[in-house]
Each structure stands twice: as structure tokens, then as C-alpha cells.
Amino acid sequence: xxxxxxIGERAMTIPYFRMSRAEASRLSPVKDDADSKKISPWPYNGxxxxxxxxxYELDYGSYLIGMSKGIALLSNSAPDNLxxxxxxxREGEESTKRGRSISGRNFLVYSGSALRENEGIAHKxxxxxxxxxxxxxxxxxRLPENLDELAPK
Numbered sequence: 001x002x003x004x005x006x007i008g009e010r011a012m013t014i015p016y017f018r019m020s021r022a023e024a025s026r027l028s029p030v031k032d033d034a035d036s037k038k039i040s041p042w043p044y045n046g047x048x049x050x051x052x053x054x055x056y057e058l059d060y061g062s063y064l065i066g067m068s069k070g071i072a073l074l075s076n077s078a079p080d081n082l083x084x085x086x087x088x089x090r091e092g093e094e095s096t097k098r099g100r101s102i103s104g105r106n107f108l109v110y111s112g113s114a115l116r117e118n119e120g121i122a123h124k125x126x127x128x129x130x131x132x133x134x135x136x137x138x139x140x141x142r143l144p145e146n147l148d149e150l151a152p153k
Contacts, residue, residue, distance in 0.1 A: 002081075002117040003074040006110060010067045013106060017060040059100040066091045066107055074114055078121060084114045 050056060070091070073084035092107030132150040137143055144150055 002113050003071050006067065006071050006074060006113065009106075009110075010064075010071070013063070013102070014060075016102065017056060017063070055099070058098075059095075059102050062091075062095055062098075062100050063103040063106065066095070066103060070107070070110060074117075078118045081114045082118065085111050088113075 066088075070084050070088050073087055074081050076083070088107045088111040092104050092109075092111060094104075095101075095107060096104030098104075129147070129150070133144060136150055
């Protein structure tokens with residue numbers, strides 16, 4: 001489930017690497033002159049020299065490779081998918097060290113996604129077990145001795 005969500009996240013983030021200043025100003029207009037002079041990590045608002053030397057292309061490539069590997073790790077079933085959290089943390093820190101701002105920020109945000117997904121799965125299983133125990137108690141007028149008694153008939 002989380003792997004599919006990150007596929008969508010990747011698709012939504014990719015345009016930021018290619019956005020022009022005109023497109024960016026339509027999405028978030030500059031409020032005052034001081035805002036327009038701030039250096040931004042986003043390619044559309046960053047210094048032209050960084051675009052010319054391929055800085056943003058390196059960030060873009062790093063993002064695509066990192067997302068592909070992270071999505072592959074998240075596609076594993078629990079608890080193997082937890083390795084994705086460590087991967088995203090390491091990649092986020094490494095990207096940040098190398099000045100790849102978009103990759104670094106996003107990877108660090110994604111680092112907890114596998115843990116949150118597994119917590120959700122655990123809560124769902126606990127709720128289903130509680131419902132099965134209540135259903136058994138209503139039918140048998142007693143609590144089950146073990147979980148095997150909860151199996152559907």
C-alpha cells in the first residue's frame with residue numbers, strides 16, 4: 001500500500017525538477033520583493049549557474065534512483081519492508097550532505113513510511129481479533145481458550 005502511495009508521490013514531485021519560473025509564479029505568486037530575492041532549493045527559483053552546471057539534474061537523477069530502490073524495498077511484506085526506513089534515512093542524509101536538496105528533504109520525510117504502514121497493519125489485525133473474540137463470546141457465552149477457536153467454521 002505504501003509503495004503505491006510513493007509511486008504517486010514520485011509522479012507528483014518529478015515536475016518540480018522541470019518547472020519554469022513562470023509556472024512556479026502561477027502556483028505560488030511572490031508576495032513581495034524580498035521573497036523573490038531569496039535563494040530557493042527548487043530549480044525554478046535557484047541560481048541559473050546551478051542549472052547550467054547540472055546541479056539540479058544530479059538531484060533529479062538521485063531522486064529517481066533513490067525512489068526506485070525505496071519503492072522496491074517497501075514492496076516487500078512486513079517486517080522486511082522496514083528496511084526501507086533505514087534506506088530512506090541514509091539516502092536523505094547523504095543527499096543533504098551532497099547538496100541535493102529536493103532528494104534529501106523528501107527521502108527524510110519518507111523514512112518513517114514503512115513503520116507507519118506496519119503500525120496500521122498491526123492495529124487492523126488487533127481490531128479484527130477483538131471483533132472475532134467478541135463474536136465468539138456472543139455465540140459461545142464464554143471467551144476462547146486460544147486463538148485457534150476463533151478460526152471461521
